[in-house]
Each structure stands twice: as C-alpha cells, then as structure tokens.
Amino acid sequence: MTTVADSPHQSRPGAAPAAGMELVCPAGSLPALKAAVDNGADCVYLGFRDATNARNFAGLNFDEAAIETGIRYAHDRGRKVFVALNTYPQAAKAELWQRAVDRAAHSGVDAVILADPGMMAYAVKHQPQLRLHLSVQGSATNYEALDFYYQHFGIARAVLPRVLSMTQVAQVIEKTPVEIEVFGFGSLCVMVEGRCALSSYATGEAPNTNGVCSPPKAVRWVETPQGRESRLNGVLIDRYAPGENAGYPTLCKGRFDVGDEKNYYAIEEPTSLNTLSLLPDLMKIGVRAIKVEGRQRSPAYVAQVTKVLRAAIDSCQANPLHYKARTDWFSELDKVAEGQQHTLGAYHRPWK
Structure with a gap:
C-alpha cells in the first residue's frame, strides 16, 4: 500500500497549525449548524444520513x-x-463508507473525521486533497498510536478519548506534531470510545458499525403500575417515578439492582463534562480545539452551549492569567447538562 510516509508530511493539506484555540460544535441538522455558526463556533461537524456516522x-x-x-x-x-465518517465499515458494505469519503470531498468540506485505517488509506489514495482528522472512535490514547496514523496517513488532527487526565493529554501533545482536539462539554462515555460492546450485547448492533448506542427500533417505553419503564430490546434499563425526567435509554446509564444495592447507576451516572474552569490549563498545554458533544441535541442546546463557550474561550485567550469561569456560565450550561449536573471527568485525577 502506498502511504503518506513515502512522501513529506507537509504534502498533506492543513498540517501546519493555526494560532488560537478553535471551538468545534455539533450540527445534527441545518438549523443546528446555523445556531452554532451564529453563536460563535469556529467549526461545525456533521454527518450523512446513513451508518457512516456515529449519530445515525x-x-x-x-x-x-x-x-x-x-x-x-x-x-x-x-x-x-467537518464531516464525521466515524464508524467502522462492515465487510459487505464497505462501498457505503468509500462513497461517503468521495461525497465529502466533492462537497468541499474542510476535513473528514475518520476512525478506520482502511478508510484513511482510501482517502489518501482517492482524495489526497482531503484533510484527515482521527476520530475519538479511533481510540488513540497515546502518542505512539497517533504517530502510526501520522506516519501512514498524514492525519492533521486527532480527537482524544474522554478517559485521559490533564497530565496524560499534556504528555501526548508534547510528543506529537498532530493537532489535538479534546471534548470540552457534553455527555461522557464510560468506555474508551470505539471499544464499546454494551449495545451489541442487548441489541446485536454495535454503535461502532451502526451509528447509535441504542437503535430506536429497539427502544420501548411502557407504562406500568410501578412507573414508566424504558427497555432496550426487552432489557429493562430504568424505571421512572411520576414526574421524574426520563433519559434516552442506554445500558451504561441505566439504573440496576446489583447485590444488596438497589436501583442505582451501577455503570455511569448521567452527568455532563464541563471544562470551563480548565480552559487556561488546556490552552497552556497546547490543545488546538475544544469540542462540544451533542449532534443528537436540539438547535437551542447548540446555541446555548456555543454562546457560553465562545465567551469563555475569548475571555481566556484575552487574559489567561486572570481568567475565571463565571457563575452564570455554569448555570447556563447546567440547564442543558445531563442530569442538570457537571463534572471534570477524567481530566481531574490528582493521582496522575
């Protein structure tokens, strides 16, 4: 196979980083895209209407x-x-993913976000002008992994999984020429992205190939004397009391009975990552872009989160030494956070 390593890396488009930290926001629809752009996103990411993206x-x-x-x-x-083509091709349908790469290139997008090495090889060969970003679904958690994708495919940027501490992110940045993008707000994933098999256990369909953690066709809501129940392919995920907010059922965020502990979040509690207070640290270690999760969310969500993060990033870049996250910023983001609460996630691990 001919790889980018056979020629200078500078031949890949967009390899040289620009100044400043970009704000990358989700666009699950055209109204959401406009909401992101109108409220200050530097970049938006979207997907096609098929299994090539992880929000199908x-x-x-x-x-x-x-x-x-x-x-x-x-x-x-x-x-x-950016176009997210961040699922893995199935053996019998590889052409769907290849056509998606071609569609993205012909539409004039600024980058494609890929997870599968085979699709990167296809893009390098057939659409060499495309700027390539490594998806979080690629599960690259160390600089050796990034170096592989850089040497073979000339990736310009990588999105890191949400399981690394701040120290670990800094170590990756220090040892790679690849731009680093990290999640700054939105739902968390208990797994290293790209390695989850929970959905396939219950439904026979994995998010890494079919694009959704919980396929809508497998989701059922049932009113019972004990409360409203959510089920995934018959598996009881949660039961809600009258008036209690009901989230979209995923196995990782369900409540279960485990041993003597009853009806609790055994795997992951619904909460959103919020890095407002960490922006100076992320900027200092050289993070190139802050990403917002939520292509499945509404245009109103996109507008609200984009507006707050735009103000915060601008404030931090203007005066990083005296930056302080405002209370009203936290209040606005908590309104749209999972469980109306936030966390620093793996970024804050003092033992690291």
Missing part, C-alpha cells in the same frame, strides 16, 4: 441539499465544516 438517528443529519446549504452558510461566514 432518524430525522438527524444531512442530505445533499442540506449539506450544500450548510457548507455555503458556514464558509460565507469564515467558518469550517
């Missing part, structure tokens, strides 16, 4: 007309558009 929900994502309109809207305002 009915009613979300972009057809040909929408992506053309969205790219024009963003580019006219000086913003970038």
Whole structure:
C-alpha cells in the first residue's frame, strides 16, 4: 500500500497549525449548524444520513441539499465544516463508507473525521486533497498510536478519548506534531470510545458499525403500575417515578439492582463534562480545539452551549492569567447538562 510516509508530511493539506484555540460544535441538522455558526463556533461537524456516522438517528443529519446549504452558510461566514465518517465499515458494505469519503470531498468540506485505517488509506489514495482528522472512535490514547496514523496517513488532527487526565493529554501533545482536539462539554462515555460492546450485547448492533448506542427500533417505553419503564430490546434499563425526567435509554446509564444495592447507576451516572474552569490549563498545554458533544441535541442546546463557550474561550485567550469561569456560565450550561449536573471527568485525577 502506498502511504503518506513515502512522501513529506507537509504534502498533506492543513498540517501546519493555526494560532488560537478553535471551538468545534455539533450540527445534527441545518438549523443546528446555523445556531452554532451564529453563536460563535469556529467549526461545525456533521454527518450523512446513513451508518457512516456515529449519530445515525432518524430525522438527524444531512442530505445533499442540506449539506450544500450548510457548507455555503458556514464558509460565507469564515467558518469550517467537518464531516464525521466515524464508524467502522462492515465487510459487505464497505462501498457505503468509500462513497461517503468521495461525497465529502466533492462537497468541499474542510476535513473528514475518520476512525478506520482502511478508510484513511482510501482517502489518501482517492482524495489526497482531503484533510484527515482521527476520530475519538479511533481510540488513540497515546502518542505512539497517533504517530502510526501520522506516519501512514498524514492525519492533521486527532480527537482524544474522554478517559485521559490533564497530565496524560499534556504528555501526548508534547510528543506529537498532530493537532489535538479534546471534548470540552457534553455527555461522557464510560468506555474508551470505539471499544464499546454494551449495545451489541442487548441489541446485536454495535454503535461502532451502526451509528447509535441504542437503535430506536429497539427502544420501548411502557407504562406500568410501578412507573414508566424504558427497555432496550426487552432489557429493562430504568424505571421512572411520576414526574421524574426520563433519559434516552442506554445500558451504561441505566439504573440496576446489583447485590444488596438497589436501583442505582451501577455503570455511569448521567452527568455532563464541563471544562470551563480548565480552559487556561488546556490552552497552556497546547490543545488546538475544544469540542462540544451533542449532534443528537436540539438547535437551542447548540446555541446555548456555543454562546457560553465562545465567551469563555475569548475571555481566556484575552487574559489567561486572570481568567475565571463565571457563575452564570455554569448555570447556563447546567440547564442543558445531563442530569442538570457537571463534572471534570477524567481530566481531574490528582493521582496522575
């Protein structure tokens, strides 16, 4: 196989980093894309309406007309558009993913976000002008992994999984020429992304190939004398009391009976990552971009989160030594956070 390593890395487009920290926001729909751009996103990321992206929900994502309109809207305002092709091709359907790479290239996007090495090889060979980003689904948690993708495919950026401490992120940045993007707000994942098999246990479909943690066709809501129940392919995920907010059922965020402990979040508690207080540290260690999770969320969510993070990043870049996250910023983000609460996640691990 011919690889980028056979020629200078500078031949890959966009390899040289630009100044400042970018804000990368989700666009599950055209209204969400416009909300992100209008409220200060530097970049938006979106997906096609098929299994090539990890948010393959009915009613979300972009057809040909929408992506053309969205790219024009963003580019006219000086913003970038990334296409997430971040699931793994299935043996019998590899052409779907290859066509998606070609579609992205022909539409004029600024980068594609890929997880599968085979798709990177296809992109390098058939669409060499495309800037390549390594998806969080690629599960690269160390600089040796990033070096592999850089040497073979010339990736310009990598999105790190949400399991690394601040010290570990800094160590990765110190040893790689690849731009590093980290999640700054949104739902957490208990697994290293790209390695989860919980959904396939219950439904026979994995998010890494089908694009959703809980396929809508497997989700059922049932009213019972004990309360409203959510089930995934018949597996009881949670039971809610009258008036209690009910989240979309995923195995990792269900409540279960384990031993003597009854009805508690045995795997992961619903909460959102919020890095407002860590922005100076992330900026200092050289993080290139802050990413917001939530392509499945509403345009109102996108607008609110983008607006707050835009203000916070601008404030931090203007005066990092005296930056302080404002109380009203936290209040606004907690309104749209899972469980209306936030955490620093793995970033804050003092023993590391």
